Amino acid sequence: MSCWETFTDYALRSIGIGAKLLPKTDFTICQQFTLIGSGLIWNVYFGALALLFGFFLANALALARIAHNPFIRKPAEWFVFVFRGSPLFIQFFLAYEMLVMLPRTGIEIFGLTLTSSWLTKAWAGALIVLFLNTAAYSAEIFYGALRSIPKGDLEAAEAYGITGFAKFRRIQWPTMLRLAWPSYTNEAIFLFQSTTLVFFSGFPALSQQGDALYYANYFADKTFNPFIPYPIVAFYFVLLTLAVIWLFGRINAHLNRHLPQNIRSRIRLRPQLIR
Amino acid sequence: MFAVCATPKAIEGLTWAMCYLTSGKHLDFYWSFVTVLLLLAITAPVAMALGFGGAMAARSQIAPLRWIGKAYTAMVRGVPDIVYFLFFVIALDQGIEYLNHLRVCEDLSQPVFRGLEFHVCAEAKVPPATASPFMFQAYSFGLAVITFAIVFGAFVANVIYGAMQAVPHAQLETAEAYGMSHGQVFRRVLVPQMWTYALPGLTNLWMILIKATPLLFLLSVKDIVYYARELGGTKTQAYDYPHADWRLYYFLGLLVFYLLMTKLSEIVLTRISNRLSKGQATAAGEAMRKAAI
Numbered sequence: 001m002s003c004w005e006t007f008t009d010y011a012l013r014s015i016g017i018g019a020k021l022l023p024k025t026d027f028t029i030c031q032q033f034t035l036i037g038s039g040l041i042w043n044v045y046f047g048a049l050a051l052l053f054g055f056f057l058a059n060a061l062a063l064a065r066i067a068h069n070p071f072i073r074k075p076a077e078w079f080v081f082v083f084r085g086s087p088l089f090i091q092f093f094l095a096y097e098m099l100v101m102l103p104r105t106g107i108e109i110f111g112l113t114l115t116s117s118w119l120t121k122a123w124a125g126a127l128i129v130l131f132l133n134t135a136a137y138s139a140e141i142f143y144g145a146l147r148s149i150p151k152g153d154l155e156a157a158e159a160y161g162i163t164g165f166a167k168f169r170r171i172q173w174p175t176m177l178r179l180a181w182p183s184y185t186n187e188a189i190f191l192f193q194s195t196t197l198v199f200f201s202g203f204p205a206l207s208q209q210g211d212a213l214y215y216a217n218y219f220a221d222k223t224f225n226p227f228i229p230y231p232i233v234a235f236y237f238v239l240l241t242l243a244v245i246w247l248f249g250r251i252n253a254h255l256n257r258h259l260p261q262n263i264r265s266r267i268r269l270r271p272q273l274i275r
Numbered sequence: 276m277f278a279v280c281a282t283p284k285a286i287e288g289l290t291w292a293m294c295y296l297t298s299g300k301h302l303d304f305y306w307s308f309v310t311v312l313l314l315l316a317i318t319a320p321v322a323m324a325l326g327f328g329g330a331m332a333a334r335s336q337i338a339p340l341r342w343i344g345k346a347y348t349a350m351v352r353g354v355p356d357i358v359y360f361l362f363f364v365i366a367l368d369q370g371i372e373y374l375n376h377l378r379v380c381e382d383l384s385q386p387v388f389r390g391l392e393f394h395v396c397a398e399a400k401v402p403p404a405t406a407s408p409f410m411f412q413a414y415s416f417g418l419a420v421i422t423f424a425i426v427f428g429a430f431v432a433n434v435i436y437g438a439m440q441a442v443p444h445a446q447l448e449t450a451e452a453y454g455m456s457h458g459q460v461f462r463r464v465l466v467p468q469m470w471t472y473a474l475p476g477l478t479n480l481w482m483i484l485i486k487a488t489p490l491l492f493l494l495s496v497k498d499i500v501y502y503a504r505e506l507g508g509t510k511t512q513a514y515d516y517p518h519a520d521w522r523l524y525y526f527l528g529l530l531v532f533y534l535l536m537t538k539l540s541e542i543v544l545t546r547i548s549n550r551l552s553k554g555q556a557t558a559a560g561e562a563m564r565k566a567a568i
Contacts, residue, residue, distance in 0.1 A: 082534065100520075230361060230362040
């Protein structure tokens with residue numbers, strides 16, 4: 001079987017397109033590269049969507065955290081503490097057990113029956129956990145940025161008669177985003193790397209459609225040789241990280257476009273760790 | 276454990292709960308919390324030592340040593356650490372078995388890597404197949420500790436290297452102008468001042484180390500996650516204490532455990548941070564000086 005045939009069989013295997021059976025014997029490097037790359041589709045899916053939805057929730061949470069009203073501030077603080085203070089791994093397990101407990105027949109609200117079984121699938125359940133988790137981490141970053149907006153900027157805005165929501169929309173929010181962006185880039189990379197945990201989360205991989213680590217683990221189990229599949233995963237993630245850095249770097253340049261070269265904020269990568 | 280617990284089916288209410296929570300399996304569950312704390316207690320100092328050594332090597336005057344240090348600190352950037360956790364454990368395991376294979380096996384004619392597969396003779400297996408279950412547990416726990424120490428050591432090395440660079444250079448030059456040797460400058464000026472710069476990073480790492488402990492479960496150690504799944508699962512009438520699926524509550528318990536650990540660490544580390552900032556030429560130290568006046 002040539003490498004091209006392998007590619008057509010397995011390139012979209014993780015989303016159920018292509019050959020039904022995974023290779024069982026005579027594993028080639030080409031098969032490993034193709035299948036693990038195919039699993040990466042799921043990692044990108046989880047990372048990209050969680051980041052997109054999480055961005056909006058994080059903004060809301062950051063605003064709630066600087067609010068004076070304790071009824072708004074406290075819940076946001078607790079949300080951030082719970083999601084940042086506990087391992088993502090435990091959050092995955094807990095969410096799975098919670099979602100499994102929902103009645104299988106669905107929940108009836110006003111005569112409508114809402115099905116809930118889809119929530120126990122990885123594509124929805126794991127995505128919700130990642131979304132809430134990244135929202136909490138990003139909220140902390142945005143909160144820090146909101147607090148470090150130069151006082152002079154805000155005073156200048158008020159001197160010009162820009163107040164209330166207009167001040168927020170035209171001065172505070174863009175400055176917050178600009179200040180937060182380097183840290184937020186790290187958060188995005190961090191999130192993409194955390195998607196590997198979905199494999200261990202308890203959400204089952206149906207009909208062998210899993211993420212990159214699922215296939216890497218499959219090969220490592222079958223061949224008893226971790227030295228090929230795991231470095232392939234590492235290689236793919238380095239590529240993914242580079243793509244994220246490039247994209248976020250472009251946005252960073254856009255956010256800083258009005259500033260002279262020497263005071264633009266630069267993205268500095270910091271080592272990423274387990275959450 | 277208690278006499279009344281001899282017939283678990285006959286008891287009810289609070290007695291039942293007490294007996295249930297002190298059953299043999301539950302005592303194992305409580306011990307597994309000790310396992311987690313033990314992992315933290317061993318890994319943290321070893322990772323600190325490795326990180327300190329790595330940072331010193333990265334600053335070394337000797338080129339090969341510096342390359343090793345730089346490579347070690349660069350190792351953990353850009354790749355998900357969970358990949359290291361899976362990779363290191365199997366690589367260590369196979370490395371140990373391979374060395375043992377060279378030592379004890381009689382038939383060395385067959386290559387160890389046949390195609391993509393790994394084979395050693397039965398005597399070279401570590402731990403031996405006849406070993407007690409406890410030995411297997413201890414072995415995988417040991418591998419986990421080494422893996423955690425190496426990976427976290429690299430992160431610590433990054434933080435400490437940065438902190439050493441952050442100590443004002445003029446201070447080191449002043450110390451040398453007073454006639455101190457390289458070693459004396461390092462011991463008396465650089466290291467004592469470095470901690471205040473390193474502490475935020477180390478605090479962060481400690482929090483992350485706490486949150487990384489459930490990974491023990493992935494390294495097939497019977498840790499708190501394992502027992503929570505085991506004990507929480509549905510128990511039929513065949514068991515002494517039948518109950519429905521209670522895993523949710525067990526995981527809630529774990530969540531509370533981790534949140535408590537985080538909160539406690541936050542309180543302790545804030546105190547250490549205040550203490551270290553005393554008399555330092557940093558914003559925090561300056562704020563403390565002003566507050567004292």
